[in-house]
Amino acid sequence: MYHGSSIGHGHGQPSQQDLSVVLVTGSYDHEIRFWEAWSGICSRTIARNEAGQINRLAISPDKRLLAAAIHKKIFIYEVAGTSSSPACASQPHSLNPGAVQFHPEGKWVVSGSEDGTIKIWDLRTSHLYRTYENGASVNDVTIHPNQGELISCDQAGVIRQWDLAENSCTLELVSPAGDVPIRSISVAFDGSCLVAGNNKGKCYVWKINDDTSGLPRFQAVTKFQAHNKYLTRCLLSPDVRLLATCSADTTVKIWSIGPSFEFKLEKVLTGHQRWVWDAAFSADSAYLVTASSDHVARLWELSSGETVRQYNGHHKACVCVALNDVNLA
Template identity: 35%
Template sequence: MPSDPNAYKNREPHKLPDSQQKYMYEDNAVVLVTAGHDHSIRMWDALKSSCTRTIQYNDSQINRIALSPDKRYLAVAGNPHVKLYDVFSPSQNPILILEGHKAAVTAVEFTSDMRYLATSSEDKSIRWWDLRSGSCEHVLEGSHPFNGIAIVPTFRHEFIVSCDQGGHVLLWSIKLKSVLVKILLDSDSSRVPQSVRTVAVSPDGKVIVAANNLGGVFVYKLSISNDLLEQQQTFLKNKASNPDQITPQIFDASSLLDARLITSFNAHDGKYITRSVFSGNGKFLVTCSADKTAKIWRFKTVKISNKLDQTTQNSKNQQISIQPFSPKKTEYIYEIRAELVHTLSYHKSWVWDAAFSNDSGYLVTVSSDKTAALWDVLRGRVIKEFIGHEKGVLCVALNDATT
């Protein structure tokens, strides 16, 4: 592999190998991967807590990793490249190198059909990569360095949510390369906006969670009309048929989608939240923090008395009321509240990342203390620890899905 990054610039675009090609591929394998400051990627036997393979990544520290849905490929986000490795090949070399970002890559995510890969970077851009050709299909330009992204799993992967260092959560149309919804988490102009460190979208695509530097978590209800895709496609066709039009055409999606705050809460008491992740079944949310803990949450709907003093108190707690569905007048209103399930206290330093098992029953966390830990979600207890990294562990990926 060439040591000079410029050696790749004149090469033909790479693409993933034929999916029928097999190395030591196992459909039912448990794939657990960690990486971080020590420039190494480690793959683990989750049952024995032993490292089975190490890949040296000498370019930079590793900021984020992601496993493809079929477990075959590992995407590694560094500075500034993204590299893909075959999980079941013994080779140290990547099978695909994605070049284009100019600064550290902060997030990477596969689409569920594995046709595309999304990345975000501190260079203020989001890139949408076609894995069939190995080329960048779309570039979304922002105003601030991006900290994270989350693909909306519904609507054919047409939309992506981002968070940035300017305090914003943005909902993008990938094909339009434009922002459809812009949220400033702290609207008080007298304060400096806090960086939004992490963003997550629920598996059903209906909830957005964002968290900031001060330990605050903000939960939004995402509503997207089924007409949005059709109207977006019509807009793109009209724009393509009139390329010389002087007046810029603007797509107005305000009546077709909405992101409404339904609750917010202080999860980590003024400390950085480094990561937020939904479980696969959508029942749990984990937040990781600089306070050396990870916390597991669930959301519940609470019926409360519709009294003036209680409504006033709710507004102070930043709880947003949702009116009941019954057409008849009632003396009750409903709130969405976050309930703490477990505080996971084991690590001796910052907790940077977490990954749920496919059945949502287990969770792996990683920390600056050089370790990873496997937790029983229902009991909130450590089952196994993984030791071997020489420096802090920043990211983890887990795929134990069975066929």
Template identity: 35%
Template sequence: VNALAFSRDGLYLAAGGYGRVRVYDAHGAATPAVVVSEFTKNVNTLGFNDTGSWMFAGSEDRVAKIIDWREGGNLWITRVYQTSSSINSMLLHRNQHEIIMSTSNGEIIFWDLRNNAANSIFPDPEGGPIHSLSIDPDVTSLASVNSSGQLIVWSLNGNSVWKPLERHRCRVHPTYALKVQFSPDSTLLATCGADGKFKILKTADFSVVTCQKVSPSGLHWVWDCAFSADSRFLLTATSDGTARLWNLETGEVPVEYKGHQRAITCMAFRDQSLS
């Protein structure tokens, strides 16, 4: 499993794997309600629109697709966009008609679903693959992280993401930065990486307020992270097979989630108070 995402109402959970997307009833059986077998390689990223009536997904086969689906019914691929390299991350703008995606050749693509047109930028030509993107809840900032550990943040203007204005750039990890995530209150930005650490930055001035080694050895990659609804806790997923809930005020771990025998490379966290 390479990617997980809940629908906005929490009724469905989508999982991206090799060549397909499986959609499960989040409160039902382990058998998927819908299987989308429309890809030829790993599906790296996916998500739902606000109403849950369609999905977006991107794959190593360099194709992004919009999938209109109904439980137990037919599937329609309503939009397709071909990129020049593997798609690593996709986001849906709050306006519900613009997709932002990042690729392994360091490109960020802005895809307008209304006319199937796209624009793109190469923010760090020497930085390698862009692994993760995040838009803050206020829809005023876009952030990316890449294989060189570089964090770039842009300001967004109006009801569109095209023509972002670069606001900040810094190296947050010495090697691969794997995930970037804004907090629900838009005041914090979390990054995690192959150096076994996560960092918390203030969005006001991008000062680092937390730099935390996640596993006892510090040798395990931190693949994914997510904030709680009140922005006081951070959940991390690590290659030691453990997910940890961090109290950001104290640095303590009140809960560890164990049981996986291998690396946890992705997760979906839906805080009920966010619904």
């Protein structure tokens, strides 16, 4: 059961509650680092000597496992372990996977790759369970909150809905910008809307209707220019009141969301010196962690827009971050 966030509850020495926060970053230096969120201390480093940059990270809902998309494979690590060796590894994609996410009940992991496929991996056996042929290079994939569908976006500017029961693509949304690649997608935790961001810094928003409403399943409601440069990530907050967008312009922008899906720029988070690649909200939507090419990850307090902690230690671009600070009953 969800019981809020623990990331912002500590000052000085971390409490037991603070230590329940799992914060992980990945870098082009081939290292995965675990951090004590409030103290900023690196508590564990997984140093990978073999080739392959870390492209994306995900933490299982129960905080036991970390999935890392690394050079054609998905590696699974024990969060509480001490070994740099993975507990298991998937069969390979033919090209780099850039998206990975756990099923909400931790039964399987989904990955999307530059090879144009979306794959589901059974965590109990580490075997491939299902493959979807997307065609174009997959930039992002997410599990719909109803757990019955996947939604992906790709280099051809197309968003697809994949039905897990039917084992097929059931809907294609072609971006109004045509074949401009869609870099990132985010589905609201309550299933109310979908936000997509493209390579030209533009965001598109669709309302997701119930199948019985008589309206189109995805109904376009608005679009806006979030950044004037390449957009790398768009992310809806758990309470669906905020949208974070990350960009090559070195900034992170925080947008408030109105009742009719109006998006208003609330804050511009400045401090990173190079591209901002990834972001993760705290469970209570009060904090945001970001990862940047300047080698650094930052923890932002969104009420003030200030950096409250900086995570130093990577030697090359820090390109992905994963956070799980949900308190479970």
